[in-house]
Amino acid sequence: MSKILRDKRGYKLPEISIILTIFNGANTIRDTLNSIKSQTFKNYELIIVNDGSKDNTGELVEQFVENNKMMTIKFLNLNQNIGRSNALNLALKNASSDFIANIDGDDLWSKRHLELQVNNIKTHSEFDVICSDYYLLIGNEKTINNFIQSEIGDRMIDITKKVGRFNPINHSTVIFKKLLIEKVGGYNEDLKKLIDYDLWLRLKQQNVKIGFFPVKTCIKRIHKNQNYENKNPVDYAYKIFQMSAKSLINTRDYIGFFFAVSKFFYGLAPQHFRQSLKKVLYGK
Known part of the structure; x- marks a missing residue:
């Protein structure tokens, strides 16, 4: 049985903080939020940063928050766009757990994603960052349902060296220790592109070990509205x-x-x- 963590006032703390930043994501945000809501692991808080969206993303998130009052959600609805790095660091500052999971506003999790990754980061304490395998959903392809494998296992692969050679990590699959991210200064606010890969490289330079869980627990969307990778x-x-x-x-x-x-x-x-x-x- 896991130890129940409490703050100075005696309130129960979540075992993990989920950070989600979004900009002009009205077409995908509802599916992403519903995939979080459907998680089998429930002891989490969700920090959402709407980074000055010009569409109705903020309204859709507000509706979700209003309809799911039993969930612990911190919604930061910004009037101006501050950039993805700044938005991610803002989410981190508002996180109360020692462990962080990220999901981008256009991606999806399988129902057991958090359950498996929380177990992984606790069981494999030699790793400070753990990511998992994923599916790609391109364009208007139909969503893959029930996509997690039935036989999961407990295998973990050390990909620390690979990180130096290319970026093997899908940002929406990671779970990491908040303290280590803070020690390297969080996400680089001077960068507008590849901010996640920059973070993995800086962590590798600090001899942080990065593990890969070879199970598809996430769907990464590739679509025309993506600002950089697809365009x-x-x-x-x-x-x-x-x-x-x-x-x-x-x-x-x-x-x-x-x-x-x-x-x-x-x-x-x-x-x-x-x-x-x-x-x-x-x-x-």
């Missing part, structure tokens, strides 16, 4: 290569550098082609 695939792949190359040269990982070059050219291929190639090579 600028060449620049996206090049920026990742730049960041990884700098880290690899500093650590003299020349084999990793060659791998990063290969990954860069692979990243230039269209998303549909890459998914087809994965199915051919790995059957998934």
Whole structure:
């Protein structure tokens, strides 16, 4: 039985804080919020930052909060856009748990995502950041229902070294220790792109171990409204290569550098082609 944590006033604290930042996400936010609501693990708080959306995202979130008063939700509805890094750091500052889970405002979790990841971060204490596998949902493809595998297991793979060579982490699958993120200064507010990969690289430089749970517990959406990855695939792949190359040269990982070059050219291929190639090579 897990220990019940309480604050100085004796109030029960959540075991995990979920952070969700969103900008102009009216088309996806309801599905994302419902996937959080459906979690089998219930001892959490949800911190939502609406980063100055120009559409009706704020109204949709307010409706969800009003209709789900039994959930512990902190809704920060900003009038102006402060940028994703700032919004994520604001969410972190409002989190009361030692453990943080992130979900982007256009992604989805399986019902057992939190249950499995909370168990993983507690069971595998050697890792300070844990991510999981995921499905890609491209364009108007139908949502994958009941997508978690029946046989789960307890296997964890150390991907710390891989982080220096490319970005193997889906931001919506991570669970991490809040204290370590705070020690490296949180998300870099000077960056507007690849802020999550920058954070993983800085954590790796501090010898933080990163684990990968090889079970698909999340759906990542790829759609036309995405600001950067989908609209600028060449620049996206090049920026990742730049960041990884700098880290690899500093650590003299020349084999990793060659791998990063290969990954860069692979990243230039269209998303549909890459998914087809994965199915051919790995059957998934």
